[in-house]
Each structure stands twice: as C-alpha cells, then as structure tokens.
Amino acid sequence: MSCSAYVISISSQESGCVAQRTYNRKMAVEAKAEAVDLETAVSEVSTTDSLAKMQPTKLQRQSSFRRGGVIPTAICLSKAAIGAGVLSVSVHAAEVGALYQLACLMLGGMLTVLSIRCRGQWSTVFLVHIDNPYPKALKWMISVASIETKKWSFEDVCEELFHPVMSIFTGFMNACVCLGSAAGYLIVCGQVFVVIFQADNATRNLFVVLVGIFVCCPMALARHVGFMRHLAALSVGALILLVIVVAWYMGDRGIDESVTTENFLLGPGGATFITYMNSINNMIFAYNNQFNVPQLTGELTPEPSRNGMTKVALLSTSISFLLYASVSILGVLAFGVAENQKDSLILDLMPVRKEIHVLISLIAVMFSVLTCFQFHIYPVRQFLAYLVRKARGRSSDDEKTDVVYFGRSLTRWYDIFCALGSVCLVVLIAVVITSLRAMLDFIGAFGAAYISFMVPPMWIIALRRKDEKNFSWFSREILFSVSFLALGLFLFVFGTYSAILPILGL
DSSP states (O other): OOHHHHHHHHHHHHHHHHHHHHHHHHHHHHHHHHHHHHHHHHHHHHSHHHHTTOOOOSSOOOOTTSTTOHHHHHHHHHHHHSSGGGGTHHHHHHHHOHHHHHHHHHHHHHHHHTSEEESSOGGGTTOOOSSOOTTTSEEEHHHHHHHHHTOOSHHHHHHHHSOHHHHHHHHHHHHHHHHHHHHHHHHHHHHHHHHHHOOOHHHHHHHHHHHIIIIIHHHTTOSOGGGGHHHHHHHHHHHHHHHHHHHHHHHHHOSOTTOOHHHHHHOSSOOOHHHHHHHHHHHHHHTOOGGGHHHHHHHOSSSOOHHHHHHHHHHHHHHHHHHHHHHHHHHHHHHOSGGGSOSSHHHHTGGGTTSHHHHHHHHHHHHHHHHHHHHHHHHHHHHHHHHHHHHHTOOTTOGGGSOEETTEEHHHHHHHHHHHHHHHHHHHHHHHOOOHHHHHHHHIIIIIHHHHHTHHHHHHHHHHHTOTTTOOTTSHHHHHHHHHHHHHHHHHHHHHHHHHHHHHTO
C-alpha cells in the first residue's frame, strides 16, 4: 500500500470514529432528556393539583375514568341532578298523566341541553359533530361563559360580567337551591330509616343528625367535585336498582286497580293549573345541575373545552331522562294514580319492606342521595368562600400566597369551617321539614328556575355586548337568549306562586 493510500485510510477511520462519538453523544443527550421528561411527568402525577393540567403522552396514558374525563364528569353532573327528585316524579305523573309528565321531562331535557346553544344550524341541537365541531357544535351557555372569562364559579363569572352585587344575589339564590336540595336528601334518609325500622319522629330526627355529623360532614370537605366520581357511578347504579325493584313490584302484584288507559295517559282529572305548574317545578328540579357546571368545566382535562362540555351535557341529560321516564311510568303502573301515590317511592314500598331485595334497594337509595350531598354543598362553599374573600380583600387566585396554619392555608381553613356550618344548617332544615314533595316543588320554582334559565342567557348577552362592533339585539343568538330569559322569568314567578300555595294550605 502506498503512503498516501495509508494516510487516507487512517483519516477515514478517524472520521468514522468522530462521527460515531458524535452520534453516541447525541443519543445520550436524547436519552437524558427523555428521562427528565419522564421524571417530570411522574412528579406531576404525584401532585393532585397538577393532575387536571397534565397532557397525555406516549409514555403515560391517562385513565378514561380520571378526574376531569368526559365520562366521569358526565356521571358526576347527572348525579348532581338525579337524587331525591327521582323519588317523587311518579307522584306528579299520577296527578297529570304520563303524557304530560313525559312531555315535561322532554322539555326539561331540551332546556337543559339548550343551556347548550348552537351557532349556525339550530336544528342540530341534539347532534354532536365530532369531525367538525365548529361552528355546528353544541355549546353550553354556562361553560361558554366560564371558559371565556376563565372563572369557575357563579359568583366569579357574575362579578366579571356584571357587578359584585349581582354576584352576591346569584350566589345567595344558588346557595338556597343547594341547601334545600341537600335537606331533601336527608329527608329521604329519614324516610328510609322510618320505613325500615318503623321509628317514631324523635328517633328519625336523631338518625338524621347522626348521618349529618358522621357521613355528610366528612364528605363535604372534599376539595374537588371530581373526587366523587366513583361514588357517583355507584349511586347511579343504586337508583337503577330502585327502578328494577319498582318493576318487580308491578310484576309481582300486577298493575294497580286504579289505573286505566285513560287516566294513565291523561291523569285522573280534576288537576288544576297549580297542579300542572308544580309538575313543571318538579321537572326543573329534576334536571337542576347547573350549579356544578362552572366547577366541573374547570376540572376538565387536558383543558376546559366547549366540545368536551357538550359531550358531558348530552350524556348526563340522557342518563337523567331515562331514569326519570322509567320511574314515572313504572311508578304509576305499580302504585296507582292520584291519592294512591304517597309522598315518595320510599313510602310506596313500605308494605314490602321486609323483602330482602326491597331492603337492599332502600339502603342503596340512602347511599345514592348521600352521594348527592357533596355536589350540593360545594356551591354553598363557593358562595361562602366568595364572601370571605371579599371581606378579606383577596382574589380567587390568592390562596398560594395566604398565611399557613397547621399545614393548611387560612383560605382552606375558612372553607372547612364554611362546609361544616353548611352541613349543620342542612341538618336543621331536614329535622324541621319532613315533606319531601313540598320541599322539591318550592326549590324547583324559586331558585332552580333562576339559576338554570335566567342566569345563563344573561351571561351570554353580557359576553356578546363586550363586542360592541358586532353586537346586535336582533341576531339569532341574542334573540334566543332573550327568549330563554323570558321563559326563565315566567317559571320563576308563576312557579314560585304555585309552589307556595300548597305550603300555606291554600
């Protein structure tokens, strides 16, 4: 080999070695970067507050039932609606007939999903366009306002769009609805206890107090609504068990002798305007879950989105409608019409309470309504937290800079005290008031109509008015919002009037 050829060979070998070392260093840097990314991802998973913000990666897949997922959020939202109301819908169906009741339930579902509004084609209200979600995708009014303002409570959104006075009034109304609903759940627990053990009123009141202290107080302290997702899924299953038991009762004893084709479909007759209005009030309460929407919107992962809340709303409303419709039809067929129906299905099942499957279903109902308790206490906590923040001159994002006592911020301590105080107030209401039906009718009319059908369209109008160049009172979106607001005002005024009359004995 010549000298020049030898030199070229040595140079080629050295170049290859340099290239190999460069490649090895590059691979080592990439491996280190991947290790750092993985370590960061694991660190984020271990931190609860970062879980909702973590993006799914190839290294780690998120569970479909994680906190903030579409399915668990929909179940939580449906559970916020399906509680004590499912126990009294058949009472109203027995008075006004199955056709009117089903029409009310369909109307309630549409109005709830029309808190999901549509740009463009209004005929696509119940269609979800996955491939092309905009502009035809459905959008929940409340979630739209929460996402656009980046606020996750009724009080904060109202302050952003209106005035603190509006925030306080709306928060007060929301708190009234939720306190009454939570009291209704404890009333149901008291009814179950009376049915099972044939207890007197004093023992029933003691049981309600004990449940409030040892069950409701610990549950009310959860930081996030999504924490309840597993219990919510189980409690929906508990109510399905109740539907099965009612169907068994009808199959075992046959259709009640008071039921005919005519009075089943149209009612027994003699129903007044007040009766029909109270049926609508019950429908409003049956679908009332809007108070949890801002919080659940903020907990959506990987980030809050309109399309995600669209799927949540449709799924949760469908679950609610199926349960309410099933109980309405089976309850009338099994227990009869008009006066044959008692205050709730719990009392209707009293004659067969010793049957083991009936006993299990009653205990399951108690578990189910107690699960609802957290969803209704949380908005009360938000309202009280808002008042405390205003009194202290702090904003909603200042907890990290707050003073710490015993490992918790002062903001969190105030939240704990407010939660416990709210539970005590609910227990007091449940001990004083024992009629579930009167409670639910009044709540549905007074507070739920305002929160569900008046506040959301006002938010949309206020949001659009910020865009002064393109705002028009005659646009389809604004005209629809005004119409929605007018309907809510009607339900609020006349519904409250019709709900108060039976309470006053008029």
